[in-house]
Amino acid sequence: MSPPPRILVARSDKLGDFMLTWPALATLRRAMPEARIDLLVSAPVAEIALACPCSDGVIVDRGQALTALAREIRQNRxxxxxxxxxxxxxxxALLAGGVAYRLGPATKLAQLLFNHRLVQRRSRSEQPEHAYNTDLVYRFLSDHGVDCPEVIQGPYLQFAGAELDPVEQALRRHYRIPPDALLVIVHPGSGGSANNLSTTQYAALANRLASDDMIFLLITAGPGERRQAEAVAEGVDAHPVAVHESREGLMAFAKVLALADVFISGSTGPLHIAGALDVSTAAFYPRRQSSTALRWQTTNRPGRRLAFSPPRDAPETDMGAVDIDAAATAINEAFLDVRPR
Known part of the structure; x- marks a missing residue:
């Protein structure tokens, strides 16, 4: 019998981009359960890549010499x-690493180094990024004579109760979160990936959230984002609030996000972790064609995601024009269970 196929899937850019590969990876795993599937990723996402249930190994591109990266690829055959x-x-790196079949998008000069290509017009943003990724997997399966299954639905990242219970207990104890309070996480940082609401807008939104149950607001911050988080927290007076700075790595942060009843942010990496966890999300996007809510749609179920953008009569990147009152009302009705009296 021939050995199982060995497949390398590459997506070596930012966290949000990488999280949007998980539906494609799940689909590939379902179609080829016997295959060895490894990932080629950038250093900032290596930790969460290692936790991907649809992969068997990870090669990390740390910016090492191209010959060294190619050597590692070659060694894995x-x-x-x-x-x-x-x-x-x-x-x-794939060419120098001796990979016989190399599929990539037919864009940019790099396409000349692939011997199999798929034409994609991602700049038109006609479908979600995760769908573009899955289209490439479908092309790969078709080329190898493998039936293409339907796209696997999430959650794509899950934690057992035994993993989350101590995290929840520690979080509630540290921030004095009542056991019956709804946990709403607001992440105002964006890592510079897209236009975002201001800290004043996030605070105004938080003050307009309402539920028949108590709401506790946790304002989260990644590296270098604490000042933003504190500015939001200082503007909140309608609910108890605390600032949580992520210092223990992506997986520890992902476990915190998994506890949220609602996650609110701009178009950024933590949003797509929350989507992979199937947490309810409310996200704010510019209308610029490369940054739209459709293009960067989260991977949670449709009923668990809301998206807001500037109105048509405002400039496409004017996040100050977003209707905060309307967004708060939509979040309250969809996720916070405001019951009629």
Missing amino acids: YDSAVALFSTGRVAA
């Missing part, structure tokens, strides 16, 4: 590779 985003570095 991959039969094929799928680059879910085209970069010259990744394409060159």
